[in-house]
Amino acid sequence: MLRLIFTFVLLVFAVNATAACNFTTANFLSELNNPKSIEKIEVRVPKSAKFARNFTKILISKSKNIPPELKKNFKAIVTVKYEFGSCSYDAKVKQNGDWKDHVSFIDGGQPLRSLNVKLKEGNILNAVKFKLLLPETRNNLNEVLGSVFMRELGFISPETFQVNTEVNGVRSLMLFQEDLRKELLERNNRREGPLFEGDENLLWSYEGFENFELESLALSRVSNDKWFLKGGSSQQITLSAYSLLQTAYLDYSQNIEARKDHIIFPNNRESSVFDDYFFALFAMNGMHALRPHNRRYYFNSFTNLFEPVYYDGNINLHEKVSSKKAEAYIINAFKVGYKFPYRNTFLDKKFANTSLDEFKNRVVISDEEAKRFFDKALSQTNISIESYQKKIDKRAVFSSEFEVSVSIQDSYLKKQKEFGVKQTNITLSEITESGFNVLNVNGEKHSLTVEELALVVSDNELKDSRYTLFPNTISNVEKLDSEVTRLQLFGGDILHSKNLSLEIDQVAKKIQIQQQTSKDWVLFRHVSLKNWSISFTGSNKSLPSDEAQTQRFNRYGMTGCLNFYQTKFESVKVSAVDGACEDSVNIVNSNGNLDLIRITRAYADAIDIDFSEVKIDKVEVSGAGNDCFDVSGGHYNLNQVTLSNCGDKGISVGEKSQLNANNLVLDNAVLGVSSKDFSEVKINHAIFNSVGVCLEAMQKKQEFGGARLLVESLECEGEYIQDSNSIILREVL
Secondary structure (H helix, E strand, C coil), X not given: CCCEEEHHHHCCCCECCCCCECCCHHHHCCHHHCHHHEEEEEEECCCHHHHHHHHHHHHHCCCCECCHHHCCCEEEEEEEEECXXXXXXXXXXXXXXXXXXXXXXXXXXXXXXXXXXXXXXXXXXXXXXEEEECHHHHCCHHHHHHHHHHHXXXXXCCCEXXXXXXXXXXXXXXXXXXXXXHHHHHHCCCCCCCEEEECCCCCCCCCCCCCCCCHHHCCEEECCHHHHCCCHHHHHHHHHHHHHHHHHHHHHHCCCCCCCCCCCCCCCXXXXXXXXXXXXXXXXXXXXXXXXXXXXXXXXXXXCEEEEECCCCCCCCCCCXXXXXXXXXXXXXXXXXXXXXXXXXHHCHHHHHHHHHHHHCCCCCCHHHHHHHHHHHHHHHHHHHHXXXXXXXXXXXXXXXXXXXXXHHHHHHHHHHHHCCXXXXXXXEEECCCEEEXXXXXXXXXXXXHHHHHHHHHHCEECCEEEEEECCCCCHHHHHHCCEEEEEECCEEEEEECCCEEEEECCCCEEEEECCCCCCCEEEECCEEECCEEEEECCCCCCCHHHCCXXXXXXXXXXXXXXXXXXXEEEEEEEEECCCCXXXXXXXXXXXXXXXXXXXXXXXXXXEEECCEEEEEEEEEEEECCCCEEEECCEEEEEEEEEEEEXXXXXXEECCCEEEEEEEEEEEEEEEEEEECCCEEEEEEEEEEEEXXXXXXXXXXXXXXXXXXXXXXXXXCCEXXXXXXXXXXXXXX
């Protein structure tokens, strides 16, 4: 048996990590990913008197809603108590919620409220921004189980669980729910991208109007404007998607009665993702999430489609939607012949067992109580699914057609005039070196900086006045589509830039790809590949300075020259030479096994794999401007790895990944193997030559913690780096 020791005795130097926890986070990787490990969350607001007065002002305010000006930030200290230790973080808290059901009293008249929490350091289950909600505002157990069901079905759904809390000495049970941010996307195996939601600014607390009186003027907005501001690619992707979503909201706003207050079509009708989302929430009696002002969206640049993000369903899993409402939704929301694809999933024992286990981990009631609630909820959901599907099957008419025309914009402008709402409506004219040119309704041109347009799309506001960006007649997504070639093959499709050369030999099962320019790319999407060899040859031209990307991805969202998305591999060989992209090969949300990945002369990263589960027999990289092998958010098994001339790291493992490698040979790199951010790396045998830092284990990002790195046999004369939250283990030589 190998005798292992902690490598910190061999460290040349160590990097200090945040000492917010009284334990080493790398020792509890699985526990820190399980809500059941949390015993209590304590929130202490030092300025308790001001915090209490703020509560009273909200309570006695005359409006039905919580006045926005009373949602003030307070400095706080948040302490998370686990069964194995505790962590304390500086934070900010403020009142959560639109309505006054988010303020209440418990026994003894002690004040209780829903809170928005933003941690300045550290995280709770990877979340740095989250809500602590009064359980009754979300139907308590229904919200927890509903979010589990939605996530198990593959929809983006926030981490939600019951937790015991103590806020300034007041103890209560609350619901923890993470905010819609990058961390939520990555938890749901999505790459960071544009997020949107319905704009609620006109719906309540708008001076001179009753609640919802201006719903016919309420459109959408960008939720993550910081991502928009990151660079030109982010801006083009966001604006392309925003144009499509604004079109859908314009249609809804001028057809509210016909859309039955709930029906909206963000994608073209060829995609059924929103039909499936609607039906799932319909069956779970969570129609509240389907109101357009409650809806949240993620735009997936790999598919060029919006995805729904579950939020605030007010789900009631033990009751069904009333028959009268059900008939109206069925007639208007679903096409004739629609089939709910998850009908059998809800009947599957594996789905039930997994969902029950996830539910038990997220509630503080006994397992017996959880099982009773779960069984009744699943039974009623299955009854609703069968009932609604039968009604759809009997229907012969679909009455809700999606129509977009200039007349809808005219109708909107007419209503705006009737209401007397002062709002400047603009359309995007062109992108300039300094920002954007826009046109108002009179055709007058104005210039906006990137920061100014960010305010318009995120807050519908500019210079203390209301501004709204109207959609273009032809969306940028459609323009981008015209610049891409699409081939339907292998059960999915292959998309590539127009100039790229692609040759397929069906007999030899070989695909040869040739760049003509350094901007060319190809994407294999939703395909199954068995016994194929794919070779990519770059243009062998260095990137001109005017073509250098300000971001890692292009305007199509691709980081790689050769990209794979939701691909199933079986005995596949991949090679790339002279890839002039951020990644020569990028694999996302894929699974299976590859015989070989061979990369020669990569411009930046040679191989980048995200949110995947793959086995690779041989990895060979010769020359990379940055990392030779970079993975995140998945499970990876490597047999033989040979790397040389890596500009930075040989192997980089991050964001809750698990990587196992059998044999690793590395020549010439700044750093050998890096395990970061809740990742765990195990290597059987490694030989490093000309490597400055042999091994590194670190926490790099706030939303994660330390990492583990185990090498059973290592030959390396370089240094070792680890922080106080991480662990490096190696054989004693």
